[in-house]
Amino acid sequence: MSTNRKIIHIDMDAFYASIEQRDNPELRGKPIAVGHAEKRGVVATASYEARKYGVRSAMSSVKAQKLCPQLIFVPGRMEVYKQVSAQIHDIFHEYTDIIEPISLDEAFLDVTENKKGIELAVDIAREIKQRIREELHLIASAGVSYNKFLAKIASDLRKPDGLCTIHPDQAEEFIAGLPIEAFWGIGPVTAQKMHTLGIYNGTTLRNCSLDMLTRQFGKAGKIYYDFARGIDLRPVEAVRIRKSIGCEHTLEKDITLKSSVIIELYHVACELAERLKAKNFRGSTLTLKVKFYDFTQITRSISVNTQLHTLQDILPLAKQLLSGVNFEKRPIRLLGLSVSNPKEDISNTTNSNITAYIQLSLNFKD
Known part of the structure; x- marks a missing residue:
């Protein structure tokens, strides 16, 4: 398993809420939710002040208001969020053109051979965090590792404004103690099924055979089997094919x-x-x-x-x-x-050139 490549993944926490607070000083330090307060409304993103009360994205507005009576609802401005996302990507392009956007507020960057010739991925992550803070007045968290799976997890560990590295020689021990709920792609339903099978963390997942996991979870079983061993062969795809x-x-x-x-x-x-x-x-x-x-x-x-x-x-x-x-x-x-399932599906989900990644997770998204 190759571990000598480097990439950046972007995951922006409270993206919309952070922009609204940046652009409107009266909202700073206050619990806000981007969305609509009406009965059928849903929270798109909540500020960190609101999250202290348990307000989360995709929560109904009614429930959010019960948890935080002083919650301020702010209408979304999608065009503004798109513009800010483009500004963030402009910064990324100064380091690499191998950028895989996942959504407006999430992307991976391959910096193995970066434009500035910076040797350590963690130094690139630190520099990008600083530029985002100084130029856009927003905060970023960064996770550094040798594949997407571990990089994403690393970026979640010390939010907000975090920087965390999972080295190849630390991966096995780190994954062993990782709760199954923290694995990328495992939601509440899958986690509950795993619990019934006696799978609670990386160690118990690693003890499962490939045959057992594929029998229980289909194609995803192979992904879980690899993740438990720190393997994620997916490359950073500069052009994402709409699927x-x-x-x-x-x-x-x-x-x-x-x-x-x-x-x-x-x-x-x-x-x-x-x-x-x-x-x-x-x-x-x-x-x-x-x-x-x-x-x-x-x-x-x-x-x-x-x-x-x-x-x-x-x-x-x-x-x-x-x-x-x-x-x-x-x-x-x-x-x-x-x-x-488009007829012309040329996506490549396995590549022998495993890439080490920096995952940058900007603190703008849930």
Whole structure:
């Protein structure tokens, strides 16, 4: 396993909230949430002052206000956030052009052969943190390691304004004591399933055979098997291939009536078809997402031999997926649809050239 390469990953904590506080001095030091305060509203990002009360992204606005009665809601300004993200990327490009954007507020950078000839990845991370602070008046955390998995974890360890390195000779011991919930890509549902299998941390995960993990978790089992051993072969991809397009609607009120659900599903399918046309995207898998009144959610997928791109392609399959969902006693809060698995999928998920990474995690995102 090669551990001699270096990369930077960006993960911006409280991104929107930090920008709002930067641009409006009256909001500094106060608990704020970017989003809308109405009954059906959802928190996009919460400031650190609000997080002390338990306010988190994706939380309903009603719950957030109960946790923090003095919470200030601020409407989002997406165009501004895009502009700031571009400014951050301009800084990155002074060190490397191998940048893999994950979203507006997250990216990996390969600095193995960086433009400034800086030998140590940690020095690049420190320099970028300082420039972001001085030029954009925002705070960044950085994690340094030899692959994406460990770099991302490292960046989360000392937020905000942190800098953490996981060296190759420390990785095995570090992973052994890592709670399974902290592993990248393992959410609450998967973690609970692992608990029932006696898997609680890196050590117990490492004791599982590849056969057992793939039997229990499918293709993801191989990823978990590798992660437990500090292996992450994914390269930093300078050009990300779009792999899916989707949309979702939060309903004005929770619904259980089948005719109402079908109407809402139709509207989501129409919007999805428009997005597919605008992006000239086609895929062979349709996924339905349903979030219930209690914020629990499920997904259902179906793959076909044809390429999905019109309403006529999507709606019948969406209804078929919905027919397998029992919502008579579980009111629906949100419906979503997405198309994935494009015909021309040239993404490369395994590469023998493992890259050591710096993950820079700017303190702007949840």
